[in-house]
Amino acid sequence: MTEDTESTIAIIEAFIRERFLYDRPETVLTPDLPLIEQRLIDSLQLMQLVQFLQEKFELRFDIMDLVFDNFASLSAMANFVSKQKG
């Protein structure tokens, strides 16, 4: 994992903890944990997350890239974001 990916993961994790897991601070988040599948975030929260990622990293995701796989876990999101930035 690159340093860049790690810092992206940290940013996303902080957002998720603050916005969605504020009442569950004990939740352990690993980079590959399937967030939606494990019901840690729901579909509406996922929308907020997409919005956050675009704003934070100044990106506009192409509609073709808006597939679950790109947002399934912290590492999936970080990889996707880094590809978009590149």
Added chain:
Amino acid sequence: MKTDVLIVGGGPAGAAAALFLKRQGIDSLIVEAESFPRYHIGESMTGAAGQLLRDLGLEEEMIRLGFPVKCGVKVYGQSVAGSWFVPVRGRNAAGQLFDAETWQVRRSDFDKLLLDRAVAGGATLIQGKATRPIVRDGVVKGAHVDTRDGGQLVIESEMLLDCSGQSTWLANLGGVTGPKYVGAYDKQVAVFSQVRGAIRDSGTARDERKDNTLIFYKQKYHWAWFIPIDDETVSVGVVAPSSLLPKGESLRTYLTRELRNLHPELSRRLPVVDLVEEVRAIPNYSYQVRDFCGKGFMCIGDAHRFVDPIFSFGLSAALREAEFAAPAVKAWLEGKNRDSENPFADYQLFCEKGIDVLEDLLDAFWEHPFAFSVCVHDRYRDLLTDTFAGRVYEHENQPNVAINDFRRLLGRAGERELSYQDGSAYSIPIGSRYHPERAPLWDATPGESPAA
């Protein structure tokens, strides 16, 4: 017997066509087989349909009859906590969105209201069943009608409007329209009835009003509707792949079980499943008729196309197509376009483009739920509000960038454009998702599924 315009079917498409024709100074004759009021499904209207009724001067009557006022649609997804609200919004002359309202209707009452208005406005109503069209030299010149009292009529017309709804009268007879194709949502079945004692919202905020439409999504192609039609009664229905309907089980048992199990929020709202209306089913509701307009005839509304009922576009499409038909019919009666192969090619393409926008919205919703959600919640909120409100015939604004993105997502952007340019004035049938070959012909055998 002779008339300028013969309308087959006195439902909303036919009655609205008569009303709009009257505005052009044209009287019509409506043939309707059933006595109104009669039951019909399809109770919810888009904002555009509500606006059209206001334009027809029916607002007071709609209020007097107490039809529930709809401010929007609340969609409950798979996560119990999450629902999203699609508000009914209008767009003013300056292009700004404003909060608007439309109606839910008990169709027996609403359809009777429209038909009564048409008759009061001068349309002649004949109770009977059109059996076959009269065609001379490739031009439709009227229809044979078996009247309710056992008589037979030959009604000659300059123009015939097929407003027969899902029975697709002309298309099923063959020889006048082009072929009828299976649509994307075949092998689906809608099973529905009405309940009393349902728990409705009771708030004052627009998304918490008691008369809004609720939709419950279980999984792809499997969902339920909840549409209040008066203070006590709610229309409920479940739509699912036909394969999920157990053979031999009664529709009532199936619907009751589905209403209890489909979604926790739906079962919460139905503490008792008290079905107060016959349980009915419509299988294989998705189809599209090619060349639905021609010399002396046009098909309006469900008589030529039906995509998917989830966002309540049916009444809206029927009413608006009826509105747009009137000036085209007037021109024909005045002798214009008599020599062209399809005198209503412009009208036909105009309607097809509108429904294509709806179809692409619906397909994106089903096939690409994640991308669709991002567009609805964030990226194209306002533009999609227009489409949900049924403003799809405003071709100066549609397809908008949201719909174009959906087309790209669905891999049909170029395809749509090509179909508009090849001179056939006809949209490409997308075809059934179950069929590897595209758009097989509809098998008209009654009670049978389309060709598998």
